[in-house]
Amino acid sequence: MSINCLVYAECKDGKLRRVALEALGAARQLAADSGAVHALLAGADSTALAEAAAELASRGAAVVHIADDAALRDGAPEAVQAAIAAAIAAARPDAVLLGHTALGREVAPRVAAAIGAGHAADVTAIVTTGDGGDVVFARPLYAGKAVERLRIAPGAPMVISVRPNNLPPAETLPAGAAPGAVSALAYSAPTLWTTVRSVVRKTTGAVDLAEADIIVSGGRGVRSSDGFAPLQELASLLGGAVGASRGACDAGYCDYALQIGQTGKVVTPQLYIACGISGAIQHLAGMSGSRVIVAVNKDPDAPIFGVADYGVVGDLFDIVPLLTGEFRRILGAS
Amino acid sequence: MNIVVLVKQTFDTEEKIIVQGGTVSQDGVKLIVNPYDEYALEEALRLREKHGGTVTAITCGNEQSTEALRTALAMGADEAIRLEIEPGDDSASLAAAIAAVVQPLKPDLLLAGLFAVDTGSGSVALQVAERLGLPHASAVVKLEVNGSTLIADRDVEGDTATVEVPLPALVTAQQGLNEPRYPSLPGIMKAKRKPLRVVSRIELGPDAAAPATQRLSVETVPPRAAGKRLGGGTPAELAAQLAKLLHEEAKVL
Numbered sequence: 001m002s003i004n005c006l007v008y009a010e011c012k013d014g015k016l017r018r019v020a021l022e023a024l025g026a027a028r029q030l031a032a033d034s035g036a037v038h039a040l041l042a043g044a045d046s047t048a049l050a051e052a053a054a055e056l057a058s059r060g061a062a063v064v065h066i067a068d069d070a071a072l073r074d075g076a077p078e079a080v081q082a083a084i085a086a087a088i089a090a091a092r093p094d095a096v097l098l099g100h101t102a103l104g105r106e107v108a109p110r111v112a113a114a115i116g117a118g119h120a121a122d123v124t125a126i127v128t129t130g131d132g133g134d135v136v137f138a139r140p141l142y143a144g145k146a147v148e149r150l151r152i153a154p155g156a157p158m159v160i161s162v163r164p165n166n167l168p169p170a171e172t173l174p175a176g177a178a179p180g181a182v183s184a185l186a187y188s189a190p191t192l193w194t195t196v197r198s199v200v201r202k203t204t205g206a207v208d209l210a211e212a213d214i215i216v217s218g219g220r221g222v223r224s225s226d227g228f229a230p231l232q233e234l235a236s237l238l239g240g241a242v243g244a245s246r247g248a249c250d251a252g253y254c255d256y257a258l259q260i261g262q263t264g265k266v267v268t269p270q271l272y273i274a275c276g277i278s279g280a281i282q283h284l285a286g287m288s289g290s291r292v293i294v295a296v297n298k299d300p301d302a303p304i305f306g307v308a309d310y311g312v313v314g315d316l317f318d319i320v321p322l323l324t325g326e327f328r329r330i331l332g333a334s
Numbered sequence: 335m336n337i338v339v340l341v342k343q344t345f346d347t348e349e350k351i352i353v354q355g356g357t358v359s360q361d362g363v364k365l366i367v368n369p370y371d372e373y374a375l376e377e378a379l380r381l382r383e384k385h386g387g388t389v390t391a392i393t394c395g396n397e398q399s400t401e402a403l404r405t406a407l408a409m410g411a412d413e414a415i416r417l418e419i420e421p422g423d424d425s426a427s428l429a430a431a432i433a434a435v436v437q438p439l440k441p442d443l444l445l446a447g448l449f450a451v452d453t454g455s456g457s458v459a460l461q462v463a464e465r466l467g468l469p470h471a472s473a474v475v476k477l478e479v480n481g482s483t484l485i486a487d488r489d490v491e492g493d494t495a496t497v498e499v500p501l502p503a504l505v506t507a508q509q510g511l512n513e514p515r516y517p518s519l520p521g522i523m524k525a526k527r528k529p530l531r532v533v534s535r536i537e538l539g540p541d542a543a544a545p546a547t548q549r550l551s552v553e554t555v556p557p558r559a560a561g562k563r564l565g566g567g568t569p570a571e572l573a574a575q576l577a578k579l580l581h582e583e584a585k586v587l
């Protein structure tokens with residue numbers, strides 16, 4: 001059995017988000033050899049949309065539908081949902097895939113309810129495809145303490161939102177392969193319920209925390225907002241992002257935008273460097289899926305050492321700047 | 335204002351997860367009101383204090399989940415409804431059942447938590463909104479009701495978006511919305527006399543929907559093992575050792 005897929009490819013500031021390519025990769029896996037892979041772009045900046053469409057087409061989307069409308073500028077969820085509905089009408093997919101991002105999290109359930117589909121949310125792996133028509137997804141439960149396998153019956157419609165940084169992004173087609181087609185979607189904006197009055201940017205770093213490969217994170221041990229400076233310097237050098245524990249946020253050292261954990265962001269970077277973070281279970285819930293964890297803590301008994309691949313007992317204000325120096329040397333030499 | 339709050343009973347966030355015979359063991363587990371639902375409930379109570387009206391708490395769960403409703407009533411909700419849960423329920427079948435129960439109540443505002451800390455999907459409340467044709471504002475950290483519109487600050491991946499949405503609507507609560515109150519002793523006493531209705535799924539009849547997904551298995555994730563502890567040496571030596579390991583052994587650069 002082949003599964004026809006539609007990917008809602010989310011953009012941020014005109015650029016394709018990495019999770020959009022990960023959702024496209026998942027779609028190609030589900031479609032296997034015979035399913036069709038369509039993608040949808042929704043926005044109001046024609047140039048940016050054309051660039052993103054070319055990228056999707058070169059990575060295996062057979063058709064890229066573009067909804068280009070002023071109503072899609074602010075990201076009102078019902079405007080995006082209407083674009084997805086129009087693309088569903090055009091592509092007739094079995095599966096709709098999105099990133100489990102802020103927007104994906106609010107739109108995916110509504111799309112599922114609207115088309116009578118099952119919703120597999122926050123998916124971290126595709127376990128089986130095709131076999132007997134069953135599709136099985138893995139997704140975390142209890143903040144990552146357990147994993148469930150969720151099956152969707154053969155032939156049933158499904159909506160899948162994928163957790164960023166867990167599935168491999170769609171690869172570029174081999175040289176010589178024809179890229180997909182780009183097509184304008186017939187889109188008429190619905191009556192908008194949501195008026196976006198303002199958006200205050202609090203995330204200053206260039207790298208999105210949920211999609212970052214490297215995260216340098218600070219806890220109450222950083223002692224002040226200035227205390228985050230050495231962490232920021234290390235993160236910048238490595239092209240990573242700065243995160244924080246709730247302890248640091250509660251103490252006012254940084255914005256809640258940076259909070260990682262059960263009630264903050266769940267991150268899965270390649271490298272997570274926890275500085276002055278004790279390692280409470282609610283913090284671990286947000287970062288224990290990281291590939292490599294480093295802990296820097298004064299207290300040799302801090303629970304964070306129990307999950308760290310590399311633990312350094314020491315003062316973060318000594319270790320972190322020295323580590324930055326070492327990396328600078330290594331990166332300069334290679 | 336007529337406010338309906340969706341509440342779920344969940345494991346305490348500190349609980350260890352034990353899987354026995356393919357399901358998560360409930361033995362001796364401390365159960366709480368899902369923390370995000372507590373924010374939703376608190377906000378409902380504050381809005382009622384300001385604008386008048388009633389607060390109805392609804393849960394879909396087994397007999398034991400009545401405790402979560404008693405907590406809601408003790409905090410100040412006026413009435414509660416427990417909708418029976420069926421084996422195999424998923425977000426689609428729950429949302430259909432909840433929508434059928436909520437519809438005749440004609441709420442001005444539907445409040446729910448951003449997600450439940452056990453299943454973590456954050457799907458049911460938004461599916462209910464879709465079924466009822468209601469607009470929504472999700473991940474809300476500040477809420478004001480002004481006549482027939484609501485003005486909300488939303489947490490959008492760390493940025494804050496201020497939106498206006500017409501009522502009736504669904505709002506999902508994010509951490510930071512408020513500091514939930516503890517039930518007072520008189521509140522706990524009063525809760526015992528407040529109306530608590532149980533609705534069977536059969537009563538919902540044709541509005542019910544079948545589950546669209548099926549849980550095949552649950553496995554606990556083995557806790558990560560501790561790795562290397564870098565010992566001894568000056569801070570400079572430790573930093574050099576760590577950088578070398580990350581570069582050559584972990585290959586993360």
Ligand SMILES: Cc1cc2nc3c(=O)[nH]c(=O)nc-3n(C[C@H](O)[C@H](O)[C@H](O)COP(=O)(O)OP(=O)(O)OC[C@H]3O[C@@H](n4cnc5c(N)ncnc54)[C@H](O)[C@@H]3O)c2cc1C
Pocket residue numbers: 218219220221222244245246247248259260261262263264265275276277278279280281282283286296297298299302314315316317347369
């Ligand atoms: C329902 C609920 C949800 C929660 N959600 C979250 C969440 O999402 N995310 C989260 O992080 N927490 C969450 N918490 C809070 C969590 O329980 C902890 O309180 C919090 O993670 C502690 O933050 P911390 O590690 O920064 O602070 P602390 O526990 O105070 O630890 C500070 C650490 O810094 C070390 N230190 C101090 N100075 C230095 C120095 N100079 N050099 C090196 N090390 C130093 C200390 O040895 C200590 O280990 C939640 C709690 C509850 C009840």
